[in-house]
Amino acid sequence: MPSYEQVVAQLTGPGAPFEIVTETVDGRPMKNWKNRERSMREKIRNIGLRGDQTCMVHGERRISYGELTRTVWGAAAALRDEHGLRSGDRVAILAMNSPDWLISLFGATAQGAVAVGMNGWWAPEEIEYGLTDSGSRFLVVDERLWPRVAGLAGKLPHLEKIFYVGASPPPGTVPFSELLVQSETEPAEPIDEGQPWVLLYTSGTTGRPKGCITTHRGTVSQVIGIVFASLAGALMGGSSPLAAGGGQPCNLLTTPLFHVGGLHSVVCTALTAGSKLVFLEGKFDPVKVMQTIERERVTIWGSVPTMLHRVVHHPDVAKHDLSSLVAVSFGAAPISRETLARAREVLPVKENFTNAYGLTETHGVATVNGGKDLMGRNSSIGRPLPILDMQIGDPQGRPVKDGELGEIQIYGPTVTPGYWNRPDATAETVVDGWLRTGDLGTRDEEGFFFIADRAKDMIIRGGENVYCTEIENVLADHPEIDEACVIGVPDAELGERVKAIVYRVPGSQLDADAVKRHVAARMAAFKVPELVEFTDKPLPRNPAGKLLKNVFRGTGAVPFQTDDLD
Structure with missing residues (x-):
């Protein structure tokens, strides 16, 4: 069986499908995939070549790859010609997961605009903050979340138009259906791969959220990294991530699109791989998840540990046919050994479980631990994608010895250029191109990384460091x-x-x-x-599945409003 180092060399060397080259980005040398798309618009063009193959399923609604690309081009043209969208404008999206969310995103950014993924759990005052902080000219909102923004119409001078997804648009809004036209003409607006693609606001569990900039380059690079890791795992003896019989892969989306795990890691990777992307309707429910897997023959599920825990411990898990599943990944929060053991017991995935570590600031996945590696080191977050440099560093950014505790620090093309209008926060977080994650961890002699805790969550009890995780x-x-x-x-x-x-x-x-x-x-x-x-209630978590510890500490604002989503 080839080693990890041998597989990386085989896949990334000169002329290989995942060839890695070193480029100069903002005056710094940086590794990246040679054969990559230079914008997300180029990705939309490429996926359209799949024609009538099913791309998205949302309830009874089904959209082909060709239809998605034509609709994106049509929405882009309508936004430009009928509503005055300009390159660099911000278009905020506040809606439940749906194809329309993605059409809004891809249509706006195809014209060089910047999408703003608004947290669907935010209360009205936090929505106002996000719209003001991003300077959004346009807002796309669905009928379910409209009550949260109804009072903002006409209040924010920079917010010029609101597009309403749903029946009976309120006065003063534009029916979203006006954007659902098709065109064969790709927009020609120049797009640089380093320019912002989407702003995603950090979870804000300890303070005001910051608009993290994700770029075209970072998104494309992270997606190729996930595909590379999947293939590398198979070459090292893991199970194939492909559907049994060689059919079309099918991904289940249960993570919010305003979260990097849902948008960048699940959706963009599924589109790249030619998967059928199935949206879970409504709020997360383990029974609906199992029913959807059974009905649509889902092969890949990218979850968070809490969701996986609730599915595998459901009393009816054995009553559903989940045999189509070939791969399950999880991230955003630690997973317990008990949950992983239970998942291996009741799901037909065998060795194809994957633990991924990443942040909004890394466009999603930065490290992967899956297959046999996960079985042997189930507490490890794995090794970094080969385009990333990753170290355990001291406060001055100097690497420490293997086995010593320090901060996880990351360098590469998926590291964010910074936070929107927050040069102070950017300077604290990205130092000479290195992302200071705030996560404490170690690395072993084989290059596997382990997280001890968030630096700010560490308890100091009588001089002893106690790690909550x-x-x-x-x-x-x-x-x-x-x-x-x-x-x-x-x-x-x-x-x-x-x-x-x-x-x-x-x-x-x-x-x-x-x-x-x-x-x-x-x-x-x-x-x-x-x-x-x-x-007597489940612990409060943000949409990414992370515990809201400030609820228990009694410190900091908790802006999330969940009552409308129950």
Whole structure:
């Protein structure tokens, strides 16, 4: 069996399908794929060559690849000719996942505009903040989220037009249907691969969200990286990610499109691979997920650990035919050993589970750990994509020795150029081209990376560093614990004490002493939670699946509004 190094050399050398070259970008040398598209508009042109092959499925609505490309060109022309869209304009999108979300995005950016993915969980005041911060001239909103912005119509001087997706557009809005025309003519507006493609606002779990700039270059490069990692895994003895019998792959989309995992990693990769992309209708529900997999014969599901956990632990999981699945990936938050073991038990994916690590600031996936590597190192986030340089660094950006704790720092074409109108935050986060992730971790001698915790989530108890993620993983292994969150609480004597918030499985009578004993049997005494609080509701998370720890700390704003989405 070839080694990882041998496979990388085979796939990325001169003349190879994933050949890597070094280019100069903004005065710095940078590795990238030689054979890549130079804009996302070029990608839309290329996928249109698949003609009548099914591209998207949303309920009863089905769109072919050729139809999508023609509709994108038509929407781009309508935005330019009928509504005055100019290159560089910002077009905000506030809508539930749907083909119209993507038509808005691809149509606007095909003319050189910048899309703004608005968080569908935001409350009205946060939506106003995002529209103002981005300076959006146009807004696309669907009927479900319209009540959140109805009061903003005419209030923001820079917001000139609102396109309404749905029946009976309110007065003052433009029916989105006016953009759903088809054209054979590709826009000719010049697009540089380094210019902004989409602004995605960071989750804002600790403060005001920042508009992270994702570019055409970064998006294309990240997508090729995912395809490369999938092929490399197969060459190293893993299962093939292709559908049984060589049919068309089918991806299930359950992650929000305003999140980098949904848009950049799932959608853009699915389109590149020629997959049928299936939208889950409505809010996430494990039964609907299983029904959709069964009905559409889904082969690939890119999830987050919470979603995977709720599917594989559902009492009816064995009643559904999930045999079409050949690959499941997850990211955005740590996964417990128990959830992964359960997934291997009940899903037909065998070795083709993949743990991906990345950030909005890396356009999504930066490292991959899958197949046999994941089985042997299930706590590792894997190795970086070969176009990225990645190190464990000290605060000055100097690499530390293997095995030593430091900050994960990343350099390469998928690193964001910065935050919209935030040079201060950009300067703190991207230093000489290196992304300071804020994640603490280590690297072993074979190049596998491991996350210890977010630097800001680390607890310092009596001078000892306590990593919340480590304790949360141990708690999640308890059969009567559904979810757990660990935080530090101020203490006059020790500085901080360890507190666990626990959501038990239905019917459990687990008490605080049992929780402490479970941790004490597996970890040092100073890591055992001294305070245990039980909650009767699932733990609050943002749309990316990350725990909203400030809810439990009682610090920072929590702008997400979920009542309308239930």
